[in-house]
Amino acid sequence: MSAEVKASVLHGAKDLRLETRPLPPLTPNDVRIAVKTTGLCGSDLHYYNHFRNGDIIVREPLTLGHESAGIVTAVGSAVTNLAPGDKVALEVGQPCEQCNLCLQGRYNICPEMKFRSSAKAWPHAQGTLQEEIVHPGKWCHKLPEGVSLEDGALVEPMAVALHALQRARLEEGAKVLVFGAGTVGLLCAAVSKVVSKARVVIADIQEERVKFATENGFADEGVVVPMKKRPETIEEKLSFAKEVAEMVGEKMGQVDGTFECTGVESCLQAAIYATAPGGKVMIIGMGNPIQTLPISAASIREVDLVGVFRYANAYPKVIELLASGLGSKLPGLNQLITQRFAGIESIPDAFAMAGRVKDDDGNLVIKVLVNM
Template identity: 35%
Template sequence: MKAYVIHGPKDLRIDERTERDLAADEVRLGLAYGGICGSDMHYYQNGKVGHSIVRDPMVLGHELAALVLEVGQDVKDVSVNDRVAINPSLPCGTCIMCQQGEENVCFNMKYLGSAAKQPHTQGAFEERPVVKDHQCVVLPSNANLKLAALAEPYAIALHAANLGEVAGKRVLVTGAGTIGTLAAVAALDQGASEVFVSDVHHAALERVSKLADVQTLNAKAVEELVVSGEDNFFDVVLEASGAPQAFNTALNVLIPKGRLIQVGFLAPAELDMNLILTRELTVKGAYRFLNEFEKAVESVLAKPELLGAVSATYEFGVADEAFEASLDKQKHLKVMIRNDKYAS
């Protein structure tokens, strides 16, 4: 079968991979839709994400919805022809973090399409990926699989909103990419009183304003508006851009005792940490998701308007063209790969 395999920076190939027999608790899928994530783009462009470096060929992909083709002999809750969304996380269940119920920061986490460990955890951008049965969330028979493929990034956004305790709060989301856009939607879902989204690209702000009831701000003007008194301070900032300047701006526009949730990977830079001290700010990282995946599936299926977040789809087997499109944030929000054999 064919698979999207990253060999190094800008070295993405459609390779042939041998299918294997299923273990008793495994499920074979027909990939219907796969969303190209920010981490996939980092692997494609740079051969790494943060400290996760591609050292051996690795199948990309962890955002997917699929059709069940085959189940192992011990699988009870998933059946052939089920439509499923896939939770890409595989915590070990035994380390101290898992024992404390903090599985998303498991010391031994395996995550589809991740180079964090060696050997790497192979991803799911292949024609017939195999996963554990408990990774499958069975969908209604009429579920839109393109919507379902948004569940993983929405779960990340929902986790960030939950850490921000946004209910009743005035929230700023910095960065109107996929995670920032979905974080704005999640913040509204979690009861934020007002949600603002900032970005340097006008086209990105136009897109998010069509998907959610938010106010938009040019990222370069946010700090000036607040510091000058023309606008109010924010209670919570969900920083999704990964830009160091956005982090520093967030510190300046947060009310004392405010909360900054860092959900985008930050580039190395000098950060103004003194404001954290003088305003007694809370800064938290938001990494992947904890127990939000099934809620995320339910949420995206109830929001057909989120189909507007998918700006382009490419046929399975199209590699560089699809990934290059994903890098163009002026034109695209979420780019997906579609396999017509299983997407109907």
């Protein structure tokens, strides 16, 4: 008889229910993980608030959560790199491992990818906001001594940032602009500074977030994007984007690479204007799928627009960075987790908090964590 575990299950917009479900059997290549900590991210919030994420509509009850770490409780007979008691960060995407993209190492864009907590695959791949999961041992990354389970939950968004940096291929000492001072934007700034020794300017509409980034060493300079009357026409939008690019230029000049982490049309427009000839704009944020861009401003200056989707082959490097003392190189990393909730019963409250700008005590809400 299979074991049963408690799971948080989304049945509709803001309709989370605590249910019991059976665990699948442990195959020779699988491990069983007691999920200990999970961070909530933007895609989780979209599903929670709207029962969809953009064009992806939920078609069956869905357990959310994918930024997770836990402890191994059992291993399959063919698993040799893990043992019960090991701490692991969970890489929750499961590609086919057979298509050309997988064989090239670009498994993050495998057409058959099954990613936990995403409703894109059918049946949906259930997420990690449950007591235990069974997961392929290949995609469970052992955490060394000194790397905590909470650090392990941050590996997933850090992998997004590192993957973006690797695709940007910036030279050491490059000038970098980051749009969006949320978790992913802050981590893009962090890995740029630590890995590429970059000088970083970060931009956001919230002054408190910009201040957090500069005061905690994520960025060297900050720009608060003005909240003016929303521009309506294309001309007004592009004029505003140029204004924002000029604000960035006053701090850092034109930049070699821009990490656009908001998905907001005006930010992507401004990113093109702010990036120097021959530079790169990394498109990380998932916003409106149809946007108007000043494409000639990119093409005549050979500014490359580079898509970034999740990550591939990044987890080991991120864990290595954490083990080597990334926190000591960037003290603010330990402050990214701003609110913690305890127990599976607290998950609805955690989602309610994750959708806020500040908590009841006036503290910024950046990364909300559920500790099981």
